[in-house]
Amino acid sequence: MSDRFRLTLGQLNPTVGDLAGNAEKARGAWEQGRDAGADMVALPEMFVTGYQVQDLVLKPVFVRRAMETLRQLARDCADGPALGIGGPYAYGDKLYNAYWILQNGKVATRILKHKLPNETVFDEVRLYDEGPISGPYSIGPLRIGTPICEDAWHVDVCEALEESGAEILLVPNGSPYYRGKFDRRVGHMVARTVETGLPLVYLNMVGAQDDQTFDGATFVLNPHGTLATALPAFDEVIHHQDFERGDDGWRAVAGPRAVHPDAWEQDYRVMVTALRDYCRKTGFGKVLLGLSGGIDSAIVAAIAVDALGADNVRCVMLPSEYTSQASLDDAAEVARLLGCKLDRVDIEGPRAAVTQALAHLFEGLEPDLTEENIQSRLRGLSLMALSNKFGEMLLTTGNKSEVAVGYATIYGDMSGGYNPIKDMYKTRVFQTCRWRNDNHRDWMKGPAGTVIPPRVIDKPPTAELRADQKDEDSLPPYEVLDDILEQLIDHESSVAEVVGRGHDRDLVKKVENLIYISEYKRFQSAPGARLTPRSFWLDRRYPIVNRWRDPT
Incomplete structure (x- = not known):
């Protein structure tokens, strides 16, 4: 034998x-x-x-x-x-x-x-x-x-x-x-x-x-x-x-x-692999995304180039009157460093036309989130038009922190076929950008060296939907928000347990409510790469209609 x-x-x-x-x-x-x-x-x-x-x-x-x-x-x-x-x-x-x-x-x-x-x-x-x-x-x-x-x-x-x-x-x-x-x-x-x-x-x-x-x-x-x-x-x-x-x-x-590899590299490899295979297995050879000059769209652009190559990635800047010159410059620099195409579609004119068309119904009402969302939805409309015309899949760029609390516009910046960073909290996005600047591997199709300018990583996050807007106008600092989100979502902690970590109770209750009332947005959102055992979709299945709030 x-x-x-x-x-x-x-x-x-x-x-x-x-x-x-x-x-x-x-x-x-x-x-x-x-x-x-x-x-x-x-x-x-x-x-x-x-x-x-x-x-x-x-x-x-x-x-x-x-x-x-x-x-x-x-x-x-x-x-x-x-x-x-x-x-x-x-x-x-x-x-x-x-x-x-x-x-x-x-x-x-x-x-x-x-x-x-x-x-x-x-x-x-x-x-x-x-x-x-x-x-x-x-x-x-x-x-x-x-x-x-x-x-x-x-x-x-x-x-x-x-x-x-x-x-x-x-x-x-x-x-x-x-x-x-x-x-x-x-x-x-x-x-x-x-x-x-x-x-x-x-x-x-x-x-x-x-x-x-x-x-x-x-x-x-x-x-x-x-x-x-x-x-x-x-x-x-x-x-x-x-x-x-x-x-x-x-x-x-x-x-x-x-x-x-370590966890940082594994997470990044997962996002690249997930996007590459999603495109290959669904038949998409090219992608596009809105490049705002901010950190989230910058890391998604880097992932896309590493997955598909610069020739297969179209970046689009869609400025309004609230878009700063710094954002225009930062978006151009990200595209240049990655070696991918950057187009520009101005939305100021379309935004004015929509505002005028609605003026007789909005007469006497103060501008609010409605007007901000019109801008986001015009960007989504324009990007989807490019996707239809050129056969390029639109990527959406919302991180897990934004997806969790609904800090995104449905049918606007949530439009798209895939979201590589859907399961990555904002604080981790910052570190991932730094990791990618410092590391290059053979499986990456993008260039080595700095691909996301440090100023994009370091500047205060903003949606630029109104004058002088900052994310912290609506949300707590991401270091605070992400710790609360991780406890409520990833660990299913009670409000009392989260407060016991040193957080203000009113803030924790506010975040809890934002998570629950945003479920309908997540239900309609693009799929994205799973990085944790509590990702949104199959890992966490909550009802859309839900009146439960933790009484503790």
């Missing part, structure tokens, strides 16, 4: 719904494994459909086609290593998240996911049926146990596999990024190796789908949590992982040990 086993790992980027394209990627990985003498090639969870599919998996014709694709893949990959690949499995009136083992031209077995996650962005209890704990399967000399993603976070599944004869654990995942997620994964997987005494392969996909980015960072552990291999985060990688059998059982042979 052989004492060596080669497992080829495909840390790859599928596209939701692209059954043929995902199958072609799988065949490519299998061919590389075959050429390298692999015994088995493994791909992540639900790879053939892409992940997450959400309610698309409830469409019977889609599931039938996915299963047909997997059976054809088995026939195509008959002469060579076994292939493990995630995909749906329908049987009778049941639907499972399954891991298909294809061997010798046939479906050798299917592993059914047992533990269905039903928190944060996951709704698997709604979509799938719970499968039994599947036993191990044999590939050549090795018996492999496959707990699918969430299954490996639970000791009972892995211990059952070990007790039924598994010699290694192969964990296929569709595990999306949030800040600090990697350390949580490692902690749980180390625990599984300690409890079972088995080597463990944690195989994760890469790429972005809607708001979620899968960061890869595949790793292999030997018993008791000893790291054997660590693959890079975010990159597509094919890796041939060897195992050897000795007196104490199977052990992973030491492989590469990639060093993962």
